[in-house]
Amino acid sequence: MDRRHLLRLLGTATAAPLFDGVPFLSALGDTIGASPRPRLARAPLRLAPVVRGPEFTLRAQERVVEIAPGVNARVWSPGDGPVGPTVEARAGERLKIRLENALPEHTILHWHGLRVPEAADGHPRLAIASGQHYDYDIPIIDRAGTYWYHSHAHHRTGIQAYRGMAGLFIVRDEHESQWQLPAGAHELPLLIQDRRLTPTGEFEYNPVMHEVMEGYFGDTPFVNGIRLPIHDVETTTYRLRLVNATTSRILRLALSNGASLQLIGGDGGLFERSETVDSIDLATGERADVLVDFSKVPVGQSVSLVSQPFPSPVNGMGMGMGRGMGMGMGMGRMGGGGIPQGGAMTLLEFRVVHGVTPKPWASPLAMARTLAPPERSTRSPARTRTFRFDSMAMQHTINGRTFDMERMDVTIPFGETEIWQFENASPFPHPVHVHEVQFDVMQRIGGRGRIMPWERGPKDTVLVMPGEQVRVRVIFDAYRGRFLMHCHNLVHEDAGMMLNFEIV
Numbered sequence: 183m184d185r186r187h188l189l190r191l192l193g194t195a196t197a198a199p200l201f202d203g204v205p206f207l208s209a210l211g212d213t214i215g216a217s218p219r220p221r222l223a224r225a226p227l228r229l230a231p232v233v234r235g236p237e238f239t240l241r242a243q244e245r246v247v248e249i250a251p252g253v254n255a256r257v258w259s260p261g262d263g264p265v266g267p268t269v270e271a272r273a274g275e276r277l278k279i280r281l282e283n284a285l286p287e288h289t290i291l292h293w294h295g296l297r298v299p300e301a302a303d304g305h306p307r308l309a310i311a312s313g314q315h316y317d318y319d320i321p322i323i324d325r326a327g328t329y330w331y332h333s334h335a336h337h338r339t340g341i342q343a344y345r346g347m348a349g350l351f352i353v354r355d356e357h358e359s360q361w362q363l364p365a366g367a368h369e370l371p372l373l374i375q376d377r378r379l380t381p382t383g384e385f386e387y388n389p390v391m392h393e394v395m396e397g398y399f400g401d402t403p404f405v406n407g408i409r410l411p412i413h414d415v416e417t418t419t420y421r422l423r424l425v426n427a428t429t430s431r432i433l434r435l436a437l438s439n440g441a442s443l444q445l446i447g448g449d450g451g452l453f454e455r456s457e458t459v460d461s462i463d464l465a466t467g468e469r470a471d472v473l474v475d476f477s478k479v480p481v482g483q484s485v486s487l488v489s490q491p492f493p494s495p496v497n498g499m500g501m502g503m504g505r506g507m508g509m510g511m512g513m514g515r516m517g518g519g520g521i522p523q524g525g526a527m528t529l530l531e532f533r534v535v536h537g538v539t540p541k542p543w544a545s546p547l548a549m550a551r552t553l554a555p556p557e558r559s560t561r562s563p564a565r566t567r568t569f570r571f572d573s574m575a576m577q578h579t580i581n582g583r584t585f586d587m588e589r590m591d592v593t594i595p596f597g598e599t600e601i602w603q604f605e606n607a608s609p610f611p612h613p614v615h616v617h618e619v620q621f622d623v624m625q626r627i628g629g630r631g632r633i634m635p636w637e638r639g640p641k642d643t644v645l646v647m648p649g650e651q652v653r654v655r656v657i658f659d660a661y662r663g664r665f666l667m668h669c670h671n672l673v674h675e676d677a678g679m680m681l682n683f684e685i686v
């Protein structure tokens with residue numbers, strides 16, 4: 183009796199179709215990572231449904247959804263899909279969003295990158311129990327940009343975001359509209375995650391000791407909640423809104439054919455000028471707005487969005503250990519470990535299927551002029567504060583302390599400009615996220631020693647590598663209240679690498 187026949191007799195052929203060739207072996211199957219993986223058919227990319235104001239409800243619930251052809255997975259999502267819907271708003275609008283919690287545990291959503299009133303920021307002390315709801319009132323005071331939202335539940339942010347409690351939040355405004363950037367089918371919001379997929383279609387999340395230190399890495403890429411999808415494109419220019427929504431992974435985003443990316447914006451909207459780059463490093467929480475030109479790709483060929491390999495950024499870990507070994511010294515794959523930090527991954531395949539005459543906005547030269555200069559403060563900073571990020575003895579600390587929900591760590595007078603200096607004294611990378619602000623990266627000392635092209639606009643999250651000091655200029659002039667600053671490696675955040683600050 184062959185295996186297919188056996189499985190059918192056991193009644194599992196349709197319920198658990200993940201093993202080799204049963205029944206999804208196809209020419210579109212693939213292998214991910216270094217070790218043999220189940221061959222699965224590839225699914226088309228899906229864009230999350232769009233929700234708009236002035237009022238709507240997001241219902242967080244457990245669902246079983248299709249994440250690859252014939253493969254269902256249990257997700258936790260604030261909507262009907264594998265991740266949350268894309269919120270679209272216009273600057274100046276006011277949104278009233280109700281979060282209904284039908285999950286079996288507490289949750290709360292944070293609107294990442296947006297400056298909102300204290301009550302709308304999703305501080306973990308505002309989390310609601312299962313069966314409860316929370317009403318957000320959000321005036322959109324920020325400029326056009328690619329923001330996002332995700333769970334901020336105390337000690338549960340990592341697993342909830344991993345299971346699908348995340349989505350995009352796009353703000354549009356008049357200033358951006360005048361540039362006639364690729365829109366409609368040529369604008370693709372892409373929420374990138376990595377997960378470990380078990381043979382029964384479950385998302386495995388169980389950081390063991392070394393993963394609590396370095397981070398939790400998946401073995402399978404997901405875009406908009408779909409496993410390694412395919413998207414059909416025309417021979418013209420597309421706008422990709424890239425969001426790193428992984429738990430811990432730094433992505434070195436590039437195109438598989440070596441073509442360059444035209445970087446037009448970042449965390450806080452469009453840059454003053456676009457810049458052509460070969461790759462973009464995005465840490466968890468960071469975003470990039472890029473134009474990709476498919477006009478030179480012959481119809482019938484594919485180009486993939488990939489994360490290129492890079493040496494392990496863990497201090498003291500060389501290239502050798504970064505490749506396939508990770509911190510676990512071989513515990514990695516045997517223990518179900520994912521592709522290590524810096525490992526190569528294919529994220530999304532673009533199949534060029536139509537030749538079209540490029541539209542006027544498709545000229546990269548046209549985009550090289552000034553896009554949208556953000557209004558930034560030139561006030562001199564009132565003070566400098568230093569925050570030292572350290573990881574040792576199974577603890578992740580900021581200035582020697584782990585998070586205490588009730589302790590106020592920093593008090594800032596409303597309206598003041600400050601320099602915040604983030605120092606990474608640990609062996610691990612830390613993407614530092616500050617709620618309620620868009621800051622300017624002023625200087626990086628040590629490590630890479632410079633400001634990267636994708637850090638030249640307003641930002642809310644900045645990657646601080648081991649040995650680096652990064653200075654940012656922050657203005658606290660939106661709202662008074664209690665907010666958070668934390669590491670956005672969600673394993674570190676859940677372990678307490680977070681502090682409260684209050685604007686008074």
Ligand SMILES: [Cu+2]
Pocket residue numbers: 578611612613669670671674675679
């Ligand atoms: Cu961290």
